[in-house]
Amino acid sequence: MNFRSITDIRKAVKTGEISLQDVVRHYADNIEQNNSDINAVVTLDVDQALADAERIQGKIDNSEAGKLAGAVIGIKDLICEKDKQTTCASNILSNFESIYDATVIERLKEEDAVLLGRLNMDEFAMGSSNENTIFGPARNPHDTSKVPGGSSGGSAAAVAAEFSAATLGSDTGGSIRQPASYCGVVGLKPTYGRVSRYGLVAYASSFDCIGPLTNTVEDAAEMLEVISGYDPNDNTSSSRAVPDYSSYVKEPQSNIKIGVPEEYFGEGLDAEIREGIESRLSALEQEGVELVPIHLPHMKYGIATYYILATAEASSNLARYDGIRYGHRANIRDVKEELKKEKAAIKEQMELATGDKKVTLGKELEEVDSSLIRLYKKSRTEGFGTEVKRRIMLGTYVLSAGYYDAYYGKAQKVRRLIKEDFTKAFEDVDVIVSPTAPTTAFDIGSKTDDPLQMYLNDVYTITANLAGICGINVPAGTHSNGLPYGLQFMADTFEEGKLLNAARLIERQSEVETI
Template identity: 65%
Template sequence: MKNLLSVQEQLQSGKRKVTDICEEYLQTIKETNSEVNAFVSVDDEDVRKQATNIQQKIDAGTAGKLAGMVIGVKDVICEKGKKVTCASHILHNFESVYDATVIKKLKNEDAILIGRTNMDEFAMGSSTENTIYGPSKNPANSDFVVGGSSGGSAAAVAANMCDTSLGSDTGGSIRQPASYCGVVGLKPTYSRVSRYGLVAYASSFDCIGPFSKNVTDAAILLEHLAGDDPMDNSSSAKPVENYSEAVAESSGKLKIGVPKEYFGEGLDDEIRQGIEDRLKELEKDGAELVPVTLPHMKYGIATYYILATAEASSNLARYDGIRYGHRADFEKIEEELSLERKELKKAAGTSTALEAADIDSPLIRLYKKSRTEGFGTEVKRRIILGTYVLSAGYYDAYYGKAQKVRRLIKQDFLDAFQQVDVIVSPTAPTTAFKLGENQDDPLQMYLNDVYTISANLAGICGISVPAGTHSNGLPYGVQFMGNTFHEVDILRAAKQFESLQS
């Protein structure tokens, strides 16, 4: 399987050039993106300029460690001079004035950033249908979704428009689309990768991580993304391990926890059987399968959608139509308010009654109109839900209780990791669903994250690896989760699983 290391060997020998690699990807994007809709913007001229500069460095022997890797970037991560819209009308013309830390790291190692990828608005969704750019479509079958919220990033890799891509994962937004599109998707431990320059959805959950065509490239990319960052107080100072070396030395002697809670009701029978068959192969290859239990996992969906929406309602309060982003037409607002006052005065009959009427000030109306026009339905739904659970009289009953359950879920994982190296599960209960199928059923949409959200609640790491192709022709994935900062373990398990398919 082709990976960065094999590409770099060809670049060093002169058999290939970065400029040619980029032209091939630009041509694929030109031919494919109109159907898949993975990229929302690609600057061909800038890509060619990057490629020429990096080829010169290769020729001079001064190229960085990621020279030759072509990367797509989810449109929620800041790149200087590029639009960062979060697939939302409220930021449709916003241009970043700085690079996110992960972007700086990639540029410093001479990776090529080929374009911005589609996503659910503000990373809120599981299908990449909640977007101002129109839905992304699954490369395996364009009638089906790509997953979300990092669906464009997953589809770009699956459709061979780039080597790797960056996504963000708040409740499964890297791993679930990786499963739906048949690629590798890695969510690192919370704080392992800097969030500086990532537009916030839920700050205690959000993680940046890679998509790739193979486990080796995911390990290489994570190695260069991870590390302490003075610009992010939540980032960890724990030393970064040599992930690529760990993958190369992968052994079969892993203890793999198999929780009954992840293989029960709601899981597609064919996916269950496919994963169980592969686990038996791993067992023959030297792995030990150990039954474990995660008793509080059943509360995961409810807990996550209380806590994440609460944080979202707070984070998205900054989009008020004043400081930046979409602003409603103030002149029209003033005209509307003037007409409302005239009509009320006519109906009220007295100035006292008019004064008692509930009419917004121009500023309050500007806030309301800007946010109403700028945010999509799903974002509004989550803001309202988050505001509700934080409101007086409901805070303790919902938000406070959810924080306690979050701690219990974390403890379940800590207990399980006393017995095993990694925990295995399906990545999603089904393969990708049809476009539009769940748009009117938010609860069903949320249930697509049932196997992934626990890792975000617990702050641990997880990776989705292609596990097979369903009889319906769509891919599905298997997820390995590891304890905090045990990325080496999940990468080894993923590499061993991947080798079964070679």
């Protein structure tokens, strides 16, 4: 099978060139043969997918099928599917099975998408490399010694490796766009509120967005149409009407203004990526696009602002995982035994100090945790990984009474300034362009001991989440090291149409080059 897009597959299925069941088998065979090297898929349900494909094939034959009939889709493992494990790649949820479908899952099913499997990710979406996971690191299909990016690394790798036609990921600070850049696929982060978060396991509630990863801009537009719209289960979802996003792709307009911020093309950006993006922009100028130099003065505070606010929200959201209500629970017998031994040790020390064999414990016990508190601690210690613990501790620190105003309160003010920078810029331009990531994919294990270097991989994507605007990665070229890189367009809130229009112009350049 050699179909690049959902549209191509849908046409082939409708004309009888191939059956939808054969499409599912094609992807399942690819996964069986290659997933051991790439580790993008963590659970696979071929039987259910084939049964769904057979049912949907009947609807296609009767011209009753939905918009995504023919699409075989993988789901990041933090979006709830009924009766499927939703682990968030964490020990704390390793045995959790969802009892309901997320709104985006319901909408995919309503439009006859086939859901094939669950995809690897950084634990609770905290990471930039897909190395923080109980399933082992996902790998980049272009070079399995490299990371696929994160936290939606499994989602990006699955599309690039032809494990599915498209996937859903989540983007809190660039977690769709950055791995899309590393893996050479399209990745779209919608405006905050455009897509319902109901059924998405929360990392940072004021940042999280669900979005598609696809092979083409048109596929991203189609998927966005399906998953967007108001949801009464999510009070942050917008009631704005969902546009016909596909129309922006079919006839892209070149009479647009693209803002080029100097802050995104400075120190730290790989020289070859800079030259490649500048070459793409020069070609757009020849088509009639106007390039406008702009200034985003507060962009330099983006990383610090994001990691204060996002970790604060994470520490609050993850407090629910206490080992009592659901999720991993430590062995209570072990907890009680530890407590018993500690009390005995204290008693022995007091006997030695006083010479009284009948000493009783009083005040000393006040410093000894109860078995319940110990159960909380042990469950969370065993359940959470290193990076998640780091972010919980940082978030708890910035929210503490002595530091709230100095860190959290100040970061909220800077967030507003970043938003105002974008608002002002969009008065003069339609979209803003930037690199998606400062480099191509890096070696697995090369940055795990340096969290600050890891965090800098999101330097160009974080500000869109802080401002609540939309952004997209579109493949822009191949580096001399053989790895893909992308460029990012950002548009104002609920202007995904402009985003898709600009992305299609870049994609069209690539299509001409391959002819």
